[in-house]
Amino acid sequence: MNVTDSTLRPIDPIAEPPWETIAAIPIVDEGGALHPVSLAAPMLRTLPLYHALGVPGAVPECWAREAVYRRLLEVARHLPDGLGLVVLDAWRPYVVQRHLYDTLLEMVETRYADLDESDRRAMTRAFVSPPSERVDRPSPHLTGGAVDVALCDADGLLLDMGSAFDEARAASHTVHFEHHAGDADTRTYRDRRRILYHAMVDAGFANLPSEWWHYSYGDQMWAWYRGESCALFGPSGPDSLEARWRRSLGQDA
Ligand SMILES: C[C@@H](N)C(=O)N[C@H](C)C(=O)O
Numbered sequence: 001m002n003v004t005d006s007t008l009r010p011i012d013p014i015a016e017p018p019w020e021t022i023a024a025i026p027i028v029d030e031g032g033a034l035h036p037v038s039l040a041a042p043m044l045r046t047l048p049l050y051h052a053l054g055v056p057g058a059v060p061e062c063w064a065r066e067a068v069y070r071r072l073l074e075v076a077r078h079l080p081d082g083l084g085l086v087v088l089d090a091w092r093p094y095v096v097q098r099h100l101y102d103t104l105l106e107m108v109e110t111r112y113a114d115l116d117e118s119d120r121r122a123m124t125r126a127f128v129s130p131p132s133e134r135v136d137r138p139s140p141h142l143t144g145g146a147v148d149v150a151l152c153d154a155d156g157l158l159l160d161m162g163s164a165f166d167e168a169r170a171a172s173h174t175v176h177f178e179h180h181a182g183d184a185d186t187r188t189y190r191d192r193r194r195i196l197y198h199a200m201v202d203a204g205f206a207n208l209p210s211e212w213w214h215y216s217y218g219d220q221m222w223a224w225y226r227g228e229s230c231a232l233f234g235p236s237g238p239d240s241l242e243a244r245w246r247r248s249l250g251q252d253a
């Protein structure tokens with residue numbers, strides 16, 4: 001596919017997520033397994049960045065639900081020629097979510113000591129979800145439905161999207177360069193975000209407006225943005241050897 005007017009159409013304003021409404025959306029999870037996205041290579045590239053950066057408890061694989069895996073492949077297959085999709089994170093264990101949230105919150109509290117606690121939590125939440133393993137309101141990445149993605153060139157080099165992955169600033173907001181595209185570089189960032197956004201949304205994902213890289217399918221945030229009455233995925237995790245043995249011994253008993 002080549003870059004067309006359609007892949008480059010502007011990104012409409014994205015509503016801010018109403019978190020309490022989102023957390024009240026029912027989850028009907030039929031319990032699908034998580035799949036290692038690295039098996040989709042060479043169509044889809046993975047770089048489990050939190051593991052590479054040494055975040056405690058981070059896993060060396062991007063695990064995702066089958067419906068997410070297949071949609072990511074669809075996106076990768078339909079990107080314009082010369083562009084690739086890179087998955088930087090997918091399923092995340094609770095300890096990692098906790099570490100990311102506590103680390104950013106502490107920095108926000110130091111930097112914005114003059115703000116109310118509720119404002120500091122809202123600023124943090126725009127870039128890291130509060131850690132939750134609750135079956136009725138899990139953090140998005142604990143479900144295997146949320147993914148952090150980026151674009152790369154044909155050689156696998158990550159493209160500059162105008163802010164780095166996980167940069168906690170306004171330039172990371174998905175539509176930022178819809179309003180700040182005054183020169184060739186910023187127009188390039190705007191166009192790359194448009195390409196990624198339309199490819200992901202056309203494949204069924206929903207975007208978190210504060211992060212150009214965060215998309216989800218099947219979690220509560222996705223259900224709200226896509227007008228679904230229920231979410232498909234609750235908290236999950238890769239099958240462990242211990243769980244497999246427990247199941248098999250239980251069956252044998
Ligand atoms: C931490 C960042 N990569 C991310 O995924 N943020 C969202 C808001 C989340 O933690 O759910």
Ligand SMILES: [Zn+2]
Nearest residue numbers: 146147148214
């Ligand atoms: Zn994310």
